[in-house]
Amino acid sequence: MSAYHPLTESEAIDYARSLPDLFQPDSELASREIGDGNLNLVFHISEPSTGKSIILKQALPYAKVVGESWPLTLDRARIESEALMIQESLCPDLVPHVYAYEPDLALTVMQDLSDHIIMRKGLIERNKYPLFAEHIGTFLARTLFYTSDLGMNQQEKKERVKRFINPELCKITEDLIFDDPYMDSPNNNVPPAIRDAVAAVWQDTGLHLEVAILREKFLTHAQALLHGDLHTGSIFIKPDSTKVIDPEFAYYGPMGFDIGAVFANLLLNFAAQEGWGEDEASRQDFRSYLTGTIRDVWETFEREFRELWNRHSTDRIAKTPGYQDWYMREVLRDTFGFTGSKMVRRVHGLAQVADINQIQDEAAKERAQRLALAIGTSLIQFNRQASSIEEMIEFAKKAVK
Numbered sequence: 159m160s161a162y163h164p165l166t167e168s169e170a171i172d173y174a175r176s177l178p179d180l181f182q183p184d185s186e187l188a189s190r191e192i193g194d195g196n197l198n199l200v201f202h203i204s205e206p207s208t209g210k211s212i213i214l215k216q217a218l219p220y221a222k223v224v225g226e227s228w229p230l231t232l233d234r235a236r237i238e239s240e241a242l243m244i245q246e247s248l249c250p251d252l253v254p255h256v257y258a259y260e261p262d263l264a265l266t267v268m269q270d271l272s273d274h275i276i277m278r279k280g281l282i283e284r285n286k287y288p289l290f291a292e293h294i295g296t297f298l299a300r301t302l303f304y305t306s307d308l309g310m311n312q313q314e315k316k317e318r319v320k321r322f323i324n325p326e327l328c329k330i331t332e333d334l335i336f337d338d339p340y341m342d343s344p345n346n347n348v349p350p351a352i353r354d355a356v357a358a359v360w361q362d363t364g365l366h367l368e369v370a371i372l373r374e375k376f377l378t379h380a381q382a383l384l385h386g387d388l389h390t391g392s393i394f395i396k397p398d399s400t401k402v403i404d405p406e407f408a409y410y411g412p413m414g415f416d417i418g419a420v421f422a423n424l425l426l427n428f429a430a431q432e433g434w435g436e437d438e439a440s441r442q443d444f445r446s447y448l449t450g451t452i453r454d455v456w457e458t459f460e461r462e463f464r465e466l467w468n469r470h471s472t473d474r475i476a477k478t479p480g481y482q483d484w485y486m487r488e489v490l491r492d493t494f495g496f497t498g499s500k501m502v503r504r505v506h507g508l509a510q511v512a513d514i515n516q517i518q519d520e521a522a523k524e525r526a527q528r529l530a531l532a533i534g535t536s537l538i539q540f541n542r543q544a545s546s547i548e549e550m551i552e553f554a555k556k557a558v559k
């Protein structure tokens with residue numbers, strides 16, 4: 159099966175059979191296409207007689223959410239499989255294992271994580287995950303430190319930057335996060351009930367200045383190898399395990415973009431509580447869990463990143479007193495700005511979030527959308543003044559009052 163074409167469920171079985179050492183020869187295999195994301199096909203292949211299973215993820219030559227009118231490079235499958243392998247080398251328990259990558263079919267063969275749940279769904283069900291903060295804080299500290307100029311040979315890093323030039327996927331982000339939400343673009347899906355608040359975003363030139371500065375960082379600051387799309391739909395979770403999936407947007411960019419993606423999606427769920435709690439006390443309880451998680455993620459990230467720096471950095475000039483504190487403060491500030499940008503795009507941009515959109519009560523949904531927009535825009539406005547993660551939590555709490 160050499161020439162590229164999108165696989166059918168039965169062709170996915172034929173391909174799985176051709177893989178060495180995974181399934182018994184001639185045993186029965188079952189195949190289901192389970193992709194629910196915006197871009198790719200995902201086949202679940204199982205062998206009922208042994209209980210073994212794998213995932214085949216295949217890139218389509220266009221964006222599935224829009225259709226063939228939006229062509230998209232198949233090279234993103236290479237980016238995704240290489241990023242997963244680098245992440246596994248740095249955080250073995252926190253990503254799925256990649257068994258194989260088939261460039262001709264733009265196909266990645268990986269560990270089946272069906273015993274986990276997509277975190278966005280888990281949060282909508284109002285599950286709490288006490289180990290998540292430690293797991294994702296560690297993932298962020300290790301992947302961002304060891305792929306940056308602080309944690310790897312600076313010449314090898316430049317080679318890495320070359321392999322992860324990801325122009326088409328970055329362009330999606332540049333348009334959908336840093337441009338469309340700030341104008342009346344045909345790509346937006348503006349909820350009619352909040353058109354007044356969205357129009358205010360389109361007219362706010364002070365906000366646009368901050369977005370322009372953040373976009374410039376996204377375009378030019380090749381600080382570390384990012385996951386590039388680290389929302390709660392890209393995280394599989396169960397009480398004792400966290401696995402990050404779907405790094406096809408990986409590229410060298412500013413660290414705060416990945417950290418901000420995690421915080422934005424926790425805060426979108428925070429806003430969505432308007433439509434999910436049975437009463438005010440339970441809403442408040444879940445919101446405290448979410449803001450506590452933001453605090454714990456940042457504290458884990460910062461502590462582990464500083465430890466790695468102190469233990470492993472061989473760079474003389476990076477040891478200059480004051481430099482580490484300056485660096486961490488800049489990462490925090492970027493995190494505020496990117497958290498805000500990633501919230502705003504999910505309220506009235508092309509691709510939105512189930513946390514808010516699945517709210518049945520229209521008045522509650524509108525309150526959630528307005529809240530998300532208010533928190534997101536305040537974080538963008540404030541980003542260059544931020545000095546502590548507590549300020550982010552305060553913005554969220556104040557917006558509810």
Ligand SMILES: Nc1ncnc2c1ncn2[C@@H]1O[C@H](COP(=O)(O)OP(=O)(O)O)[C@@H](O)[C@H]1O
Pocket residue numbers: 192193194195196197198199200213215254268269270271272276391392403404406
């Ligand atoms: N390793 C995996 N194990 C089990 N299910 C998976 C795995 N990877 C993806 N999936 C399923 O496929 C869906 C889409 O995968 P994702 O990588 O997010 O695709 P896309 O890039 O199209 O967004 C996930 O929400 C999940 O349900």
Ligand SMILES: CSC[C@H]1O[C@H](OP(=O)(O)O)[C@H](O)[C@@H]1O
Pocket residue numbers: 195196197221223330331334387391392404508509
């Ligand atoms: C036209 S792509 C829109 C949106 O979808 C991606 O998410 P995912 O692959 O997880 O579904 C990414 O967030 C893009 O911005």
